[in-house]
Amino acid sequence: MGVEIGIxxxxxxxxxxxxxxxxxxxxxxxxPIFLIEGGLxxxxxxxxxxxxxxxxxxxxxxxAAGAKCDLPIPELFKRASPSVVFISAVTIxxxxxxxxxxxxxxxxxxxxxxxxxxxxSHVVFGSRALNVTLDNGATAPxxxxxxxxxxDIAVLRTPGLPKGYPIAxxxxxxxxxxxxxxxxxxxxxxxxxxxxxxxxxxxxxxxxSSPMSMTVPLIQTDTAINPGNSGGPLLNLCGEVIGxxxxxxxxxxxxxxxxxxxxxxxxxxxxxxHGRVIRPWLGTAGKLVSKELGGIFTIPIVVDGFLVExxxxxxxxxxxxxxxxxxxxxxxxxxxxxxxxxxxAANGLPLNDHEKYTKFVQSLKVGDKxxxxxxxxxxxxxxxxxxxxxxxxxxxxxxxDQRVLSPMxxxxxxxxxxx
Numbered sequence: 001m002g003v004e005i006g007i008x009x010x011x012x013x014x015x016x017x018x019x020x021x022x023x024x025x026x027x028x029x030x031x032p033i034f035l036i037e038g039g040l041x042x043x044x045x046x047x048x049x050x051x052x053x054x055x056x057x058x059x060x061x062x063x064a065a066g067a068k069c070d071l072p073i074p075e076l077f078k079r080a081s082p083s084v085v086f087i088s089a090v091t092i093x094x095x096x097x098x099x100x101x102x103x104x105x106x107x108x109x110x111x112x113x114x115x116x117x118x119x120x121s122h123v124v125f126g127s128r129a130l131n132v133t134l135d136n137g138a139t140a141p142x143x144x145x146x147x148x149x150x151x152d153i154a155v156l157r158t159p160g161l162p163k164g165y166p167i168a169x170x171x172x173x174x175x176x177x178x179x180x181x182x183x184x185x186x187x188x189x190x191x192x193x194x195x196x197x198x199x200x201x202x203x204x205x206x207x208x209s210s211p212m213s214m215t216v217p218l219i220q221t222d223t224a225i226n227p228g229n230s231g232g233p234l235l236n237l238c239g240e241v242i243g244x245x246x247x248x249x250x251x252x253x254x255x256x257x258x259x260x261x262x263x264x265x266x267x268x269x270x271x272x273x274h275g276r277v278i279r280p281w282l283g284t285a286g287k288l289v290s291k292e293l294g295g296i297f298t299i300p301i302v303v304d305g306f307l308v309e310x311x312x313x314x315x316x317x318x319x320x321x322x323x324x325x326x327x328x329x330x331x332x333x334x335x336x337x338x339x340x341x342x343x344x345a346a347n348g349l350p351l352n353d354h355e356k357y358t359k360f361v362q363s364l365k366v367g368d369k370x371x372x373x374x375x376x377x378x379x380x381x382x383x384x385x386x387x388x389x390x391x392x393x394x395x396x397x398x399x400x401d402q403r404v405l406s407p408m409x410x411x412x413x414x415x416x417x418x419x
Contacts (some may be wrong), residue, residue, distance in 0.1 A: 030223055069238035076183065080165040080239045082135040083110045084185045084232060085158070086192055087119055089127035089140070101187065105196070107186035108132070108156065109168040109234030109241065115161040116272070118168075118264060119231030120246055121147040121154040132158040135193065146271030149277075149396040150247050151216055153264050154231075155271045168233060171240025173260035176200050184223045184256075186232025198223030198254070205257060207247065215261065219243045222254040232260040238335035280364040282320060283315020284308050286340065289358055293331075303375045304352035305344040312393065320383040320413030322374065344380065345373040354360050375416070 071079070084107060091102045104127075108119030117132060124130055130142040136142045140158050147154035180200045188194050202220035221234060225245045234243035243258025270277050286309040289301050301307070311317050311324040325337030345350055347370060364370070368387045373380055 007178070015191040023240055038100055069236050069240075071237050073183065073195070073197065076235070076237060076239050077185070079166075080168065080233070080235055080378060081185055081195070082191050083168040084108070084193065085110060085117055085134065086133040086187050087117075087134070087156070087231065087392045088131045089124055091126060092128050105190055105228055106185060106230040107228065107245070107280060109231075109233045110158075110161070110165070111168055111170065111268075113161065113163075113165075113167060114270075115158040116145075117142065117158055118157040118244060118268070119154050119156065120150045120244065121149045123231045124154050124156065124195070125149055130156060132156065133192075134158075134161075136162075146275040148267060148271065148277040151267060151277065151390060152259060153244065153267060153271070155268055158314055169238075169240050170261055170265065171236055171238065173219065173242045173262045176203060176236070176242050178202060181237050182221055183237075184221075184225050184232060184234050185230035186225070186245060188224075188226035188228040190228055194229075196224040201255070205326065207249075216259060218247070221256050223256060224254070225256040244307040256302045267285055269387075278366060279390040280366050280387040280388065281315060282364070282370070283312040284324075284343075285310045286313070286325075288351070288354060289336075289342065290352070291371035294416060301338075301342070303342055303344050304350070305342040305375065306357060307336070307338070307342050308340040313342075316370075316385045316388055320372075320385045322383065323376065325407065326384055342373050342375040343372050347371050 006295070014372050016378050017238055024381045066313050087106045089104045091104065093102065104123065108117040108121035108123070110116070110225045111118050124144055125147045127144070130144060131139055132142040133139045140160055142156040142158045145155045145157055178200050181197070182200055183195055183197050185193065185195050198221050200219060201222050201400045204217040205220045206217060217241070219234065221243075223234065225232075225248060229245045232245050233241040234245055237241050243261055244264060245256065245258050247257040267277050267360060284306075286307045288305070291302050293301055307325070308317075308322055309325045311322055321340075323341050325340035327338040329336050329338060345351060349356055349360055351357050351360065365386055366389045369384060370387055371382060371384045373382055
């Protein structure tokens with residue numbers, strides 16, 4: 001049997017059969033076409049069909065993998081922009097005497113025919129009223145279905161979406177490549193339906209000195225994004241959403257970040273069903289250390305394990321008596337808070353390397369019973385407790401004026417800048 005692969009077709013030849021069998025698969029039609037001449041038996045026919053289906057499947061993958069995203073920017077904007085929405089939110093600060101009512105604006109994009117809209121949590125979380133304006137100018141109240149400040153993702157529902165209204169096409173953020181061209185569409189500074197262009201500058205970025213709410217591997221881009229772009233889509237040149245614009249670095253230019261769309265895909269069902277992402281909560285923060293580190297720098301670390309630097313108030317760890325550090329030191333630019341417990345094992349698993357620690361953390365579920373071995377003042381002690389659901393903590397909610405990228409915030413009525 002011979003196989004010939006062309007640019008847009010695949011030919012299969014089986015000269016050993018009573019007659020020449022030829023199968024052709026074209027990527028355009030995605031319909032196998034074959035001609036059989038002469039005598040044949042059922043066994044050989046089945047073999048042929050199995051081979052043909054296998055190769056045809058490979059051809060689909062081959063064609064998809066070889067497809068190049070190169071939509072002209074005007075055409076891409078024409079296709080994608082109708083799914084991008086203008087979000088306005090009203091907030092009330094009960095702790096202020098004056099200027100208690102504020103308005104903010106951001107961006108989002110429609111992801112279902114039922115009117116589900118994806119955006120950033122920091123655009124809508126805690127709002128008293130939400131409105132969504134479509135590309136056609138229609139404005140309607142929106143309902144917040146769920147929000148997660150840690151991942152900075154929220155889902156809204158806007159009723160009365162016209163039948164057949166365009167929805168965003170979600171891509172695969174795991175497939176993005178550094179250097180790939182991208183565009184952002186949103187409402188920066190209230191300028192509706194603004195498109196900007198750039199490239200993927202990096203992937204798997206963790207922002208330095210960031211709160212818990214930003215410890216997510218982000219996509220870095222030099223595409224211009226500004227306050228008001230929050231929650232809008234970052235798209236490849238196929239017009240597919242690969243990220244949700246969320247942050248920039250203060251004081252620099254052309255460094256922006258987007259939440260990978262694959263992360264959003266994973267949590268949207270929870271946000272719609274429960275209104276939140278359910279996470280297990282231990283209540284400790286710190287870093288893995290080794291006794292070799294203690295020997296090199298003459299610091300009080302004599303075992304391998306997870307050094308507890310801080311314990312969150314009200315957490316299971318605090319109730320179990322786990323202690324955090326009190327002595328700050330800096331080694332090679334990295335800060336350590338010494339004096340806290342060192343967790344040497346969890347549920348019988350030694351925590352002496354990052355892989356084992358990650359395995360333990362990822363295995364936790366709400367309601368699980370946890371048994372920890374703690375090293376403190378030369379002795380090993382054991383604590384047990386049940387894992388509870390993690391609540392929203394103060395560090396998850398960064399005030400808008402302290403975020404590196406925020407929705408546009410006004411006191412009173414916000415301006416509308418038409419496209």
